[in-house]
Amino acid sequence: MAGDGYEAVLALSYQDWAGGAWVPVKNKVAVVNGSKSWTFKNKKDVKPYACDRKVGTTKLVNCRAAF
Template identity: 80%
Template sequence: MTTAETSAMTSAVTAPVRRALVGAAAVASALVIGSAGTASAATMGFHQTSTSGKAEISGTYEYHVSGTVPQTGEKLYSGSFAGATAKDKVAGDGYEAVLALAYQDWKDGAWHRVTNYVAVVNGSKSWSFKNKKDVKAYACDRKVGTTKLLNCRAAW
């Protein structure tokens, strides 16, 4: 076998090996970045209408791991809503727009389920939270002067 043939054969064999090693390094980097990313903040814009189309919600939602439950190691989340808006798309119809929340709240050593928490009615505001999980925002209608939420649709 000539030197050129040996060199060509070596290149043919090592190219796939190099590609595999580069691929493995890329996967390892992604895993490291991914696991580091879980500790950093996640931010997302949201926009949704109620099932009737009469209410519209929007804003920015940010959350991050802020601690763990001592007994179980389960993650606690903190974060914020910025520019969270509930807009009435059909003014004068007797209904108002509501941005409602559902979440789990960690307090007094236990998780407490909170549903239909009215966060914004026909307006906009920003706030922060801590020690929550499973946070979901909903666009809902509500008849003026009542508390019952209607036609709710989850934003995520």
């Protein structure tokens, strides 16, 4: 966490295989300050975004496509 009260977040959008169909998922937080919380199992069309998030909140800000 930087001294400005924001933390670095890797967010993802993708299609998730659920209930026999591909379901869109947007802004899934995958990594916060180096801690992982995501898997590639049953996913397709994965797009990464680098974002900021104020500590203690869930709203992502300043998101940029990683490529």
